Amino acid sequence: MSGKVYLTGAGPGDVELLTLKAARVIEEADVIIYDRLANPKILEMAKDGCRFVYVGKEDGRHTLPQEEINETIYQEALKSGIVCRLKGGDPFVFGRGGEEGAYLKERGVAFEIIPGITSAISVPAYAGIPVTHRGVAVSFRVVTGHEAKKSASQIPWENFKTDDTIIFLMGLHNLGNIAKKLIEIGKSPDFPVAVISKGTTPQQRVVVGKLNDIEEKAKNLPTPALIVVGKVVELREQLAWFGSDETV
Numbered sequence: 001m002s003g004k005v006y007l008t009g010a011g012p013g014d015v016e017l018l019t020l021k022a023a024r025v026i027e028e029a030d031v032i033i034y035d036r037l038a039n040p041k042i043l044e045m046a047k048d049g050c051r052f053v054y055v056g057k058e059d060g061r062h063t064l065p066q067e068e069i070n071e072t073i074y075q076e077a078l079k080s081g082i083v084c085r086l087k088g089g090d091p092f093v094f095g096r097g098g099e100e101g102a103y104l105k106e107r108g109v110a111f112e113i114i115p116g117i118t119s120a121i122s123v124p125a126y127a128g129i130p131v132t133h134r135g136v137a138v139s140f141r142v143v144t145g146h147e148a149k150k151s152a153s154q155i156p157w158e159n160f161k162t163d164d165t166i167i168f169l170m171g172l173h174n175l176g177n178i179a180k181k182l183i184e185i186g187k188s189p190d191f192p193v194a195v196i197s198k199g200t201t202p203q204q205r206v207v208v209g210k211l212n213d214i215e216e217k218a219k220n221l222p223t224p225a226l227i228v229v230g231k232v233v234e235l236r237e238q239l240a241w242f243g244s245d246e247t248v
Ligand code: SAH
Pocket: 012, 013, 038, 087, 088, 089, 090, 091, 092, 093, 094, 095, 117, 118, 119, 120, 123, 168, 169, 170, 171, 196, 197, 198, 199, 200, 201, 224, 225, 226, 227
């Protein structure tokens, strides 16, 4: 009998944004497989004797190929017990939880998904930016910023002409390209943008700017960071509430 795998959302950073279910599984787990987490304190909740397997980036080394991570989870499951595969935010929002679940299912290993609070919504919230707002934005999109530089990018830039909120994850290093693309499709160069670094943690920093100056303003921010494009960014003036972050 193999063990059971919990593909577990760890939330965006603030430990109190863990779900009760995630907290229970972290406490009961025999092994926790994790990568870069916004808050490593979560691991302190594990029981004595819990083993930790790190599958994230080492200095100068890339993340393990996903296939190897899938196999690691599977091998841990074969040892039986409770396997917690912990992921930042929500496992199905750019978390590759789907690939891990499919790999386990093919091999007959039982798993559960524990959704987490995604950074896409909660990090803007901690910066005082609602992703929708009556009369300002009727929808929001969550987009990978990782691909912005590729010539064969699958990002449907032409769809971004509306004033709906766009949240780019994994986009800090492509911020200049993203801003350029949005101006190219017709957005005003002074359209509002915010970059939020280490959101929901005591190190949270928020930089507010415009499409034409945000790259320069945000250039020294540490990761993880996300980008919010939209008029909702202006609501921060009324709604900022968390920490001592600055508005530039
Ligand atoms: N599954 C995760 C996202 C994984 S992709 C989720 O649902 O939140 C990783 C990206 O998430 C980072 O590049 C960054 O853009 C964003 N991110 C995660 N945690 C963050 C944080 N505390 N502050 C700012 N951005 C964060």
